[in-house]
Amino acid sequence: MERLTRRALARAALAAGLGLAACGGGPAPGTSGRGPAAASRIASQTLLSDEILWDLGPDTRARVVAVSALADDPRYSDRPHTWPDTVPRVPTGSEALLALAPDLVVVATFTAPEIRERLAHVGVAQLVLPPLTSTDAYRNAVHRIAEGVGAAAAGDDLVAAFDRALAEHTRRPPPGRRRTLVAYADGVVAGADTTFDEIARHAGFDNAAARAGVTGHARVDPERLLAWDPFVVVIPCGGDCGRAKAAFAATPGLSALSAVREGRVVPIEDTTLHATGWGLARLAARLCDEFDRFAAADGEGAP
Amino acid sequence: MTPRGGALAVLALAAALAAGLLAGPADLAPGDVLATLTAPGDAPPLARAVVWDLRIPRILVAGLVGAALSGAGVVTQGFFRNPMAGPGVLGLSACGALAATAGIALGGDAAGPMATPALAALGVATGLIALLGFARPGSGPATLLLAGIALSALASAxxxxxxxxxxxxxxxxxxxLAWLMGSFESRSYEHVLLGVLPVALGLVAAAGIRGDLDVLVLGHEPAASLGVHPRTTALVTVAAVALLVGAATAMAGVIGFVGLIVPHLVRLRVGPRHGPLLAHAVLWGAAAMVAVDTIARAATLVPLPPGVATSLAGAPLFLWMLRRSARGWVT
Structure with a gap:
């Protein structure tokens, strides 16, 4: 009898071990766990999902029990203090998050795997957002979140509105007449496969970093920037754009760039330049303004 | 320094500096670099910026950092009679890193490009005061070493x-993180000016105790009986290391392994006497730092932090040396 009990315990332990192993690695991008269609307690753990959940309307907002810890940080959040104070700002994977008993948590591929595994282990459904490298990724994120919270129609409306806003800010210069531009922040440039690259092309520019073979956000030697000598350099500014411009011009060597010498350094607010959601339409508008300014200065007609 | 050995070290440094001037991602032809050097007024603005504003300050800073760390390594290894003693052993670079890290976290780096180097220098100075407060130089090298290790652990934590x-x-x-990994990127003549005086003073101080360090090989008590003043030697050691490490950390952040490995490699060639050892280590340290940075910059698409490059190059060399000197360290 005692032997049988021990055997049963050993089997149970083995089964538990296998069960844990099955949870290993965390879910791939997509939705996992219980079906989220009727999610009534939604926790957002990314800035993008904070924004999308708000934009999906009052019915969805009412079911959100937590937003990301950076939701009110103006350096990162495109819409600080949008959510009422009654909705807690919770760090990813914290005890406070689990205490809110969410039935759907929106995370991202950059969320630590052990946190995603822990959420899966306690049976919380997750919606994992893939890396945001294009406007299609934003559209996809909207649709997936909207479907996940049972607000597909609101998601369709949101994407349609985004597309309308983006379509208003498109410039198509004649072939071979695209001016080059680079987004440069503390030695890091935005290359191909970034939302900036797509928006820059959308606004009629040619991203010199992407053309030079840089993919994603990558650190480049200032010498390379000098060798590219882009027509426009876009830099981030956290409020004091004049100071950011002066600091860029004072960086050793960079004062020789034609963009610096001829006044074509364009400071853009951090939250717009690094936008992941609706801010992309704002970025397109900002770049189109610059496009028009340069076209007017060169005596070119309307695009 | 033997004339032949000295000439070789000078030649190596000259070659490294030339390579640092000629190589870089901007793909300037050697002729263009030479033309820009000899007639900067006639050169295109971009070539002038690459050569005069980026490459020259960069190789000067790299050379100064390599010289400073190697010189500091010679002094610490000699004073502590410990082959594992590197410039970081007194915890001063960790204090510099702490001040810089805290400054960046509080937004102090927004005050200007020299704000972080200044903070790092301040951190090193504060660390020096703390070190001397905890372990008075007269209390012996072991106490100084342990206080340095504790200070380093505290600052790192x-x-x-x-x-x-x-x-x-x-x-x-x-x-x-970028600062902690060390960098020579976007270094200017201001960085060179910030570092050159303390490095020179530190090396002069180190050279001043070279004879004492030779005698200290016998042990601190026998050295005292031979006329070495342990307290004075300790004080000069600490001051020299503070100046050298402080300047290096302020100019480029935290860069490991150079101060540990270069003195060992040079010692294999010139022997244990601290006069020639210091002179050779300074030249070879500068050459090695410039060479490693040039290779990392020219051979990789993404700039490799010099702290990473020196560790990647230094650790295998160190292991090779460990294997080679299995019968005992040459000190």
Whole structure:
């Protein structure tokens, strides 16, 4: 009898071990766990999902029990203090998050795997957002979140509105007449496969970093920037754009760039330049303004 | 320094500096670089900026950092009679890193490009005061060493704490990490001016105790009986290391392994006497730092932090030396 009990315990332990192993690695991008269609307690753990959940309307907002810890940080959040104070700002994977008993948590591929595994282990459904490298990724994120919270129609409306806003800010210069531009922040440039690259092309520019073979956000030697000598350099500014411009011009060597010498350094607010959601339409508008300014200065007609 | 050995070291440094001037991602032809050097007024603005504003300050800073760390390594290894003693052993670079890290986290780096180097120098000076407060130079090398290790651990823990508190703010964490990994990027003549005097003073101080360090090989008590003043030697050692490490950390951040490995490699060639050892180590350290940075810059698409490059190159060399000197360290 005692032997049988021990055997049963050993089997149970083995089964538990296998069960844990099955949870290993965390879910791939997509939705996992219980079906989220009727999610009534939604926790957002990314800035993008904070924004999308708000934009999906009052019915969805009412079911959100937590937003990301950076939701009110103006350096990162495109819409600080949008959510009422009654909705807690919770760090990813914290005890406070689990205490809110969410039935759907929106995370991202950059969320630590052990946190995603822990959420899966306690049976919380997750919606994992893939890396945001294009406007299609934003559209996809909207649709997936909207479907996940049972607000597909609101998601369709949101994407349609985004597309309308983006379509208003498109410039198509004649072939071979695209001016080059680079987004440069503390030695890091935005290359191909970034939302900036797509928006820059959308606004009629040619991203010199992407053309030079840089993919994603990558650190480049200032010498390379000098060798590219882009027509426009876009830099981030956290409020004091004049100071950011002066600091860029004072960086050793960079004062020789034609963009610096001829006044074509364009400071853009951090939250717009690094936008992941609706801010992309704002970025397109900002770049189109610059496009028009340069076209007017060169005596070119309307695009 | 033997004339032949000295000439070789000077030649190596000259070659490294020339390579640093000629190589870089901007793909300037050697002729263009030479033309820009000889007639900067006639050169295109971009070539002039690459050569005069980027490459020359960069190789000067790299050379100064390599010389400073190698000189500091010679002094610490000699004073502590310990082959594992590197410039970081007194915890001063960790204090510099803490001040810089805290400054970046509090937004102090926004005050200007020289704000972080100034903070690092301040951190090293504060660390020096703390070190001398905890372990008076007369209390012996073991106490000084242990106080340095404790100071280093404390400063590193506090830096990690600052980093941990800023992980949610990814750009802040990135800036701190970039500084901690060391960099010669966008270094200007201001950085050179910031470092050149303390490095020169530190090397003069180190050279001043070269004879005492030779005698200290016998042990601190026998050295005292031979006329060496342990207290004075300790004080000069600490001052020299503070000046050298402080300047290097302020100019380029934290760069490991150079101060540990270059003195060992040079010692294999010139022997244990601290006069020639210091002179050779300074030249070879400068050459090695410039060469490693040039290779890392020219051979990789993404700039490799010099702190990483020196560790990648230094650690296998160190292991090779360990194997080679299995019968005992040459000191």
């Amino acid at each position: 506090l830096s990690t704490l600052v980093l941990a508190l800023s992980t949610e703010q990814w750009d802040l964490a990135r800036r701190v």
